[in-house]
Amino acid sequence: PxxxxxxxxxxxxxxxxxxxxxxxxxxxxxxxxxxxxxxxxxxxxxxxxxxxxxxxxxxxxxxxxxxxxxxxxxxxxxxxxxxxxxxxxxxxxxxxxxxxxxxxxxxxxxxxxSVTKSAGTKRVPENLELLPLPPSKKLQTSEKYSNRLIENHLQDTSILYNALLTAFQYLTVKELLRAAVVSRLFRDLALHSSLWQTVRLKNCRVRDWAGAAQTLSRAATRHLDLKKSIIPDKSDSAQKADIWGDFINCISKVKTLVKLDLCKCTSQIVQQVAVACPQLESLIAIAIRSSELNLSSLGGCRNMTELKLKSVNPGFELTNITALKDLTNLKHLALTSIKNLNSDIVVVLNNMEAMETLELGECMKLPESFISESLSKMTKLRRLRLEKGQGSECPTLNLLEKIGQCPSITQLELINFDVKNGFEVALANCSNIKTFLIIPTYITQSATTNHLIVEGVSKLSKTLTYFVWGLTLELLRVTDLFIDQWEVSKGKGQQLPQNSKKNSNDCIPIIKPDKQDIPKNKSAPLQVDVLQLSKLHKVLMTLLPKTQVKILKVPFSATWRQTIPGTNQ
Incomplete structure (x- = not known):
């Protein structure tokens, strides 16, 4: 040892x-x-x-x-x-x-x-991060992770809910009701009150109006649109009467309803709706099947701001028009296809100082008092639409002169109006017009009518911003026949082949301007030229460099439905 x-x-x-x-x-x-x-x-x-x-x-x-x-x-x-x-x-x-x-x-x-003995740079061991954390730090890290997880979960759920709610806005009533049976989340989304503020029943048939009224009341619906909804045919008149009776009884319980668009119905339905829902602010019935309507029941809707009445058949008569004079809050009034526009309408319009949009049809016998009194008192009127101003009794020129004296009117629509001599001079005075739609009548002297429109519009080049010119298909067909006859006479009795003709239904007759004719003899007759629509558009763009020009081709039966996009229809 x-x-x-x-x-x-x-x-x-x-x-x-x-x-x-x-x-x-x-x-x-x-x-x-x-x-x-x-x-x-x-x-x-x-x-x-x-x-x-x-x-x-x-x-x-x-x-x-x-x-x-x-x-x-x-x-x-x-x-x-x-x-x-x-x-x-x-x-x-x-x-x-x-x-x-x-x-x-x-x-x-x-x-x-090894680092101590080496003379190089000190290196950090790779497994340093794998060292276990103290218990206190582990607890803090787990708490932070759990809190962050909860916050992210709530945020993701909120984003998903809002995204689905936005997508549900594009669903129809049928699709919303079908989505409500998928899950609880979809049910809550489908029954969200924001999706039921406006209810459109297009292509829908309601079998239980009592349940529908409860749903509308629960969702606080404000706008109900019945246009193009499914209603029983005329053969089943008893069932149809029961449906409308249930509708009137149930719709009166929806106290939040302020706007109603009716589908095809009779004048009696319109009157009953006005009595059952006096809180209405907007009533639109543009497909009335009756030939007469009594407006006395509408006098009780004192909150009315919009009223549009139109019949399916022309020659619709209104009785007790003076009952509308109590509706002093009216801002939008449309009485088209009415054949008895007389002095009673003037009495009504004289009290409408808040009027902003006015549409009148059957203006063949428009009273002069409307021009001299009503237009002057409606100081807030912005849009004026007049239909069927035909015949010698229609004061078209006086109307244009009065419109030029109303600075508030910025949009003018003339549908199926006769363009008479002096039209271009009267239109030139309407410098306050920014938007102009015209569909003239083409019975005789179509070339003169087109010439007067071009001359009158060209004088509004500094103020006019949007111009729409409606041409009927009947005019284009007549012009095409005229071209065929002219080419036959020019071709010595032989009709030219189809491919050598101008584009069919794409030309209009127009009188050449005096500056382009340059005749030696001033008493020489004016020449008629045939312009293609593409060339006509170029001419209008040259005359109106600051104006957006649009040319419409529509059949005569569809002229009543033409309007300027973006306007109150």
């Missing part, structure tokens, strides 16, 4: 344990993990230089130790987790089990030793 044994540099002793045969020393450094698959016996490793095994004093020689020729050393202490730095003179004793695996701490200490 007193004998001291020294371990020379680059030497390693592996004593035998039990009777296990000696295993060759692995050729690996102290910093590397030995191959545990080949080692079946634990080993005791002694490393150092000139170390006293009996616990004596250390040798004074300073030499580095290594395993298998390597100059690195690792302190291995059985059952100890200390990372104490070991000097070169100390004895390092440890046991390597057969299935030994290095721990993260030992590898980090190995990296630290």
């Amino acid at each position: 007193n004998t001291q044994k020294t371990v020379e540099q680059n030497q390693t002793f592996t004593p035998e344990i039990d009777s296990t045969p000696e295993v060759p020393t692995p050729t690996t450094s102290a910093s590397q993990t030995p191959n545990t698959q080949k080692l079946n016996t634990p080993k005791i490793v002694f490393r150092g230089s000139k170390i006293n095994l009996s616990g004596g004093q250390k040798s004074t020689s300073q030499s580095k130790t290594s395993v298998s020729g390597q100059g690195q050393k690792v302190s291995i202490c059985k059952g100890s987790k200390r990372s104490r730095k070991v000097s070169e003179d100390e004895l390092e004793i440890g046991m390597l089990p057969p299935m030994w695996q290095p721990k993260e701490k030992s590898s980090s200490s190995r990296d630290k030793d």
Whole structure:
């Protein structure tokens, strides 16, 4: 025991344990993990230089130790987790089990030793991020993650709800009711009050008006549109009467309803609706099948701001028109296809100081008092639409002169109006007109009519911003026949082939302007020219450089439905 044994540099002793045969020393450094698959016996490793095994004093020689020729050393202490730095003179004793695996701490200490001995830049160990966090930091991190997860979940749910609500706005009533049975979320979305403010029953048939009225009341519906809804045919008159009776009884319970668009119905339905819903602010019935309507029931709707009445058949008569004079809040009034426009309408319009839009039909006998009195008192009138101004009794020229004196009128629509001599002069005085729609009547002297329109519109080039000229298909067909006859006479009795003719239904007759004729004899007759619509459009664009020009081709039966896009219809 007193004998001291020294371990020379680059030497390693592996004593035998039990009777296990000696295993060759692995050729690996102290910093590397030995191959545990080949080692079946634990080993005791002694490393150092000139170390006293009996616990004596250390040798004074300073030499580095290594395993298998390597100059690195690792302190291995059985059952100890200390990372104490070991000097070169100390004895390092440890046991390597057969299935030994290095721990993260030992590898980090190995990296630290290698960094200490190297003269290069200090490197941060790669497994530093994998170190476990303290319990307090773990708790804080988990709380932050859970809070962030809750916030993101609520935000995502809100975004999804709003996105679906926006998409549901494009669904019809049928589609909304079908979507309501998908899930609870879809049911809540489909029954959202914002989707039921305006209810359109196009292509729908209501079988239970009592349930429909409860739904409308619950959703606080304000606008109900019945246009193009499904109603029983005339053959089933009893069922039809029951449906309208249920509708009148149930619609009176919807107190939030302020706007109603009726489908094809009789004048009695209009009167009953006015009595059942006195809170209405807008009533539109443009498909009345009766030939007469009594307006006395409409006098009770004092909040009315919009009223449009029109019959399916022309020659619709109104009785008790003076009952409308109590509707002083009216802003939009449309009485088209009315054949008895007389002085009573003037009495009504004289009280409508808040009127902004006025539409009148059957203006063949428009009273002069309407021009002299009513137009002057409606100081807020912006849009004026007049239909069927035909015959010698229609004061077209006086009307245009009066419109030119009303600066508030900026939009004028003349449908099926006769264009008389002096029309261009009267139209030139309407410098307040910004938007102009005209569909003239083409019975005789079509070339003169077109010439007067071009002359009159050209004088509004500085103020007119939008011009719509409606041409009937009947005029274009007559012009095409005229071209055929002219080409036949020019071709010595032989009709020219179809491909050599001008485009069919694409030309109109027009008198050439005086400046282009330049006749030597001023008494010479004016020449009639045939213009294609494309060339006519170019001429109008040249005369009206600041105006948007549009040319319509419509049949005569559809002229009543033509209007300027974006206007109150």
